[in-house]
Amino acid sequence: xxxxxxxxxxxxxxxxxxxxxxxxxxxxxxxxxxxxxxxxxxxxxxxxxxxxxxxxxxxxxxxxxxxxxxxxxxxxxxxxxxxxxxxxxxxxxxxxxxxxxxxxxxxxxxxxxxxxxxxxxxxxxxxxxxxxxxxxxxxxxxxxxxxxxxxxxxxxxxxxxxxxxxxxxxxxxxxxxxxxxxxxxxxxxxxxxxxxxxxxxxxxxxxxxxxxxxxxxxxxxxxxxxxxxxxxxxxxxxxxxxxxxxxxxxxxxxxxxxxxxxxxxxxxxxxxxxxxxxxxxxxxxxxxxxxxxxxxxxxxxxxxxxxxxxxxxxxxxxxxxxxxxxxxxxxxxxxxxxxxxxxxxxxxxxxxxxxxxxxxxxxxxxxxxxxxxxxxxxxxxxxxxxxxxxxxxxxxxxxxxxxxxxxxxxxxxxxxxxxxxxxxxxxxxxxxxxxxxxxxxxxxxxxxxxxxxxxxxxxxxxxxxxxxxxxxxxxxxxx
Amino acid sequence: xxxxxxxxxxxxxxxxxxxxxxxxxxxxxxxxxxxxxxxxxxxxxxxxxxxxxxxxxxxxxxxxxxxxxxxxxxxxxxxxxxxxxxxxxxxxxxxxxxxxxxxxxxxxxxxxxxxxxxxxxxxxxxxxxxxxxxxxxxxxxxxxxxxxxxxxxxxxxxxxxx
Numbered sequence: 001x002x003x004x005x006x007x008x009x010x011x012x013x014x015x016x017x018x019x020x021x022x023x024x025x026x027x028x029x030x031x032x033x034x035x036x037x038x039x040x041x042x043x044x045x046x047x048x049x050x051x052x053x054x055x056x057x058x059x060x061x062x063x064x065x066x067x068x069x070x071x072x073x074x075x076x077x078x079x080x081x082x083x084x085x086x087x088x089x090x091x092x093x094x095x096x097x098x099x100x101x102x103x104x105x106x107x108x109x110x111x112x113x114x115x116x117x118x119x120x121x122x123x124x125x126x127x128x129x130x131x132x133x134x135x136x137x138x139x140x141x142x143x144x145x146x147x148x149x150x151x152x153x154x155x156x157x158x159x160x161x162x163x164x165x166x167x168x169x170x171x172x173x174x175x176x177x178x179x180x181x182x183x184x185x186x187x188x189x190x191x192x193x194x195x196x197x198x199x200x201x202x203x204x205x206x207x208x209x210x211x212x213x214x215x216x217x218x219x220x221x222x223x224x225x226x227x228x229x230x231x232x233x234x235x236x237x238x239x240x241x242x243x244x245x246x247x248x249x250x251x252x253x254x255x256x257x258x259x260x261x262x263x264x265x266x267x268x269x270x271x272x273x274x275x276x277x278x279x280x281x282x283x284x285x286x287x288x289x290x291x292x293x294x295x296x297x298x299x300x301x302x303x304x305x306x307x308x309x310x311x312x313x314x315x316x317x318x319x320x321x322x323x324x325x326x327x328x329x330x331x332x333x334x335x336x337x338x339x340x341x342x343x344x345x346x347x348x349x350x351x352x353x354x355x356x357x358x359x360x361x362x363x364x365x366x367x368x369x370x371x372x373x374x375x376x377x378x379x380x381x382x383x384x385x386x387x388x389x390x391x392x393x394x395x396x397x398x399x400x401x402x403x404x405x406x407x408x409x410x411x412x413x414x415x416x417x418x419x420x421x422x423x424x425x426x427x428x429x430x431x432x433x434x435x436x437x438x439x440x441x442x443x444x445x446x447x448x449x450x451x452x453x454x455x456x457x458x459x460x461x462x463x464x465x466x467x468x469x470x471x472x473x474x475x476x477x478x479x
Numbered sequence: 480x481x482x483x484x485x486x487x488x489x490x491x492x493x494x495x496x497x498x499x500x501x502x503x504x505x506x507x508x509x510x511x512x513x514x515x516x517x518x519x520x521x522x523x524x525x526x527x528x529x530x531x532x533x534x535x536x537x538x539x540x541x542x543x544x545x546x547x548x549x550x551x552x553x554x555x556x557x558x559x560x561x562x563x564x565x566x567x568x569x570x571x572x573x574x575x576x577x578x579x580x581x582x583x584x585x586x587x588x589x590x591x592x593x594x595x596x597x598x599x600x601x602x603x604x605x606x607x608x609x610x611x612x613x614x615x616x617x618x619x620x621x622x623x624x625x626x627x628x629x630x631x632x633x634x635x636x637x638x639x640x641x
Contacts, residue, residue, distance in 0.1 A: 005533050014526040155531045172528035183528065323508045375494055382491050391494065392487035428490065429497050436501035 005155050012172060012183045016282050024448060031446065065377050072370050079367075080401055084408065086253035091307070091412055093256075102212050104191050106134040106269070109184030111177050112198035116146040118314070123154050123167065125201035131208050132162040134194075139184045142174025161204065177265075178281035178288040185272065185280060193270050196311060200266035201229065203310040210269045210309035220274030220301025221293070223251055223260045224267030224309035225413075230317060234422075238430040239315040239322070241419045244409040245402070245426075248307070252412075254356075255305030259297060261356045262333075265289045267311035274301045285339060286451065287332025290360075294340045297353050307413065323437050330441035331451055333364050365442060368435035375432060398427045 050060060108126055112119055119138070126136050136158075138151045151169045158165050170183055181195050192211065196202070210222045225248055228240040247264075254260040263270075268289065278295035285291045297303060316322040337344070337360055343353045344361060378391040406423040409415070444451075 005531055008530040008532070010528050010530045012526045012528050013524070015524050152531060156533045166533055168530065168532040170528050170530050172526060175526070179526075183526075187530070319504050320508055320511065323504055324512070327508070375498070379491065379495060379498075382487070388487040388491055389483055391490050392483055395490045425493075428493060432494070432497045433501045433504070436498065437505055440505050 005152075010170075010187075012170075013186060014175070014179065016178075016182075016279070016284075028448065065381075069374065069377065072374055075370070076401075080405065083250055083253040084405060086256040087249045087412075088408070090252045090256035090305070102215050103131070103133050103208075104211065104214070105189075106131070106192045106194055106207060106211065107184070107188035107190040108134060108136045108194045108196065108207075109139060109181055109188065110136060110196060110198055111139045111141055111180035111184065112143060112147050112151065113141040113174065113177075113180070114143045114145045114147055115198035116143070116150050118199045119147060119150045120154065122196075122198060122201055125203075127158055127160045127165055127167075128204050129202060129207050130161050130204040131211075134207060135166040135168070135188075135190070137184045137187055138167065138169040139180040140169060140171045141177070141180040142172065176283045176288075178283035181281045181288075185275060188272070191272055193272055193275070195265075195268050195270065197266045197313060200226075200311040200313045202267060203312075206267065206309040206311065207269075210267075210306045213304050213306060214269075214271060216302070218302045219258075219304055220271050220277075220296045220299075221260075221263055221303045222269040222309065223255075223263040223293075223303060223305045224269070224311055225251075225305075225307045226264045226266045226311050226313055227415075228315040229312035230314050231416075233317055235319070235322065236315050236317055237419060238422055238426060240415075241406060241422045241426060242430065243315075244413060244415060244419065245405050245423075248413065249405065249409050251305045252307065258302040258304050259352055259356050260303040260305050261293060261297070261360050262287075262290045263293045263303065264311070266313045267309060269309070270296075271301075274299070277301070285332050285335035286328050287336050290333050290336040291339060294336055294353070294357070297356060298340065298343070298350060300350075319433075322434075326434055326437045327441045328451070330364060330438045331445045333360065334442060334445045337361055337364065364438070368438040368442075371427075371431065371435045372439055375428075395428055399424050402426050 046060070050057070110119075110122060110126070115122075123136065123138070138154065140148050140151050148171055151171075155167050155169045158167050168187070170187060172180065172183055184195075185193050192214065194207065194210075206224065210224060213219050213222045226243055227248075228236055228243055231237050231240050251260055265288075274296050275292070277299040278292055281288050281292050282295075293303065316325050337357060340353075340357060343350060343357045346354075374394070378394055382388040382391050402423040403420065406420045406426075410417055410420055
């Protein structure tokens with residue numbers, strides 16, 4: 001076996017499918033005009049009608065707040081139990097359904113930017129995958145640390161669990177994650193590509209479990225299960241619970257209707273023809289995973305969820321890092337929604353897509369606003385009207401719902417039971433913090449405030465819980 | 480029953496504190512992130528890059544080209560499964576990215592043989608009709624491709640969770 005590596009100069013196709021042109025000035029004027037018009041209309045209606053009723057201003061406040069609360073409670077219960085039931089039905093069907101093994105050739109694309117600390121652990125976890133037919137393509141997106149050196153030491157025909165695994169690397173100028181993924185997809189010869197983050201670690205049976213869904217030719221992509229690896233701190237434990245209860249349970253519910261609306265960045269397996277239909281990744285949003293998912297759905301492909309294709313990722317361990325991440329997520333998702341807004345306002349184009357878009361719009365905009373409003377309402381009536389017991393009753397109700405969902409999610413995914421008590425403070429502290437960030441990010445997105453990618457700090461946490469430790473043999477790269 | 484007012488006060492204080500913490504943390508985050516945003520340079524159509532790849536194994540070189548690549552046949556639209564009709568207008572493939580990078584200078588001999596640019600036609604086709612389909616279920620091992628039907632399928636291959 002020749003172990004020498006070879007370097008080639010290549011020219012990557014850097015084009016993207018052009019997004020529809022936007023006239024920012026016209027958009028802002030339209031938003032100002034429409035929102036101003038309706039606000040004025042509402043104020044005039046209230047001013048003219050209140051004297052005609054028996055309501056006083058304080059009475060109007062109480063009445064409208066009660067109506068809003070009832071609506072919020074109704075939606076809360078529908079949302080909770082709807083997601084819970086659909087996730088339960090999906091998991092139940094999953095346990096009785098059988099699918100044969102399917103082992104096509106897969107390329108695993110690992111885009112990295114300044115991931116020198118964690119790259120080796122990620123590649124080690126990929127070499128430990130229990131699958132016979134895959135390769136690894138590292139795409140170094142113009143890193144400024146030792147990522148290129150670490151990557152070069154990993155290139156070669158490495159020993160995997162089921163044979164020899166080819167590890168290649170592309171060094172390209174910095175252009176963002178979307179272009180890095182496109183570069184890897186361009187180079188790949190496989191029918192299927194797994195796109196992941198540079199700091200993620202996959203469990204050994206991830207590929208085997210995820211690829212079986214592609215026996216159905218209607219399936220264009222499979223979303224994996226993302227879990228937090230760096231726990232043992234309150235903030236990261238809360239995020240671990242959030243991933244379980246807020247993200248993975250919702251994905252199970254979406255998997256029930258085969259319309260997962262966001263394939264997570266840490267683990268997503270795509271049929272290359274579906275990606276081609278979607279025009280591959282685009283770099284015009286900060287949530288390229290949401291954008292490509294919506295594009296794939298728009299072309300009629302199905303997207304399913306595989307709970308046993310697990311990727312462990314490093315969650316932010318400080319509030320600053322957490323806010324940075326959630327700010328980018330919120331603005332990125334809103335950019336993706338705006339890019340596909342024709343499905344919001346015209347369900348005849350693709351009704352299923354409209355349904356998914358409206359649910360994304362609701363989760364990104366309406367739900368955080370409702371949550372903030374409810375908490376502010378209870379604070380106001382507690383301080384100004386002395387009704388402090390209401391906030392306690394509200395918290396009890398929400399905590400019971402969250403505890404119930406947490407117990408189900410922990411049991412369904414065989415997770416750590418110690419995460420369940422965090423449900424008591426989950427919504428009142430953690431979700432409120434996230435929702436305030438979301439609200440601020442939403443305002444900035446509508447105002448068109450510029451943003452940059454930012455970079456989460458990596459600490460390097462070693463091997464993932466699901467894989468065995470492994471030393472990667474070093475191959476000598478030759479020029 | 481005096482417990483409820485105490486707990487209510489605790490919850491009230493926690494909620495107010497969370498609000499203040501959230502707003503304060505966000506302001507600090509914006510202050511810390513405040514830096515000049517560089518204008519993004521226009522992206523070229525082609526980007527020079529460097530590829531590091533191991534030399535192909537001897538067993539790989541013996542395999543037929545169809546093992547890894549696939550030709551997208553010029554097939555008519557024909558679906559065996561129900562799909563939402565795509566109302567997206569056909570996008571000119573010349574505006575989108577190609578599937579393979581171009582090798583500048585000397586290309587490796589094996590890549591040159593296997594590299595086949597697919598046509599820009601639509602990719603909707605029935606997977607069972609694609610060439611190389613018979614290779615789809617072959618297992619790749621150290622001995623090369625092995626028909627998995629000759630091997631016992633493991634129970635864990637099936638989609639059973641418990």
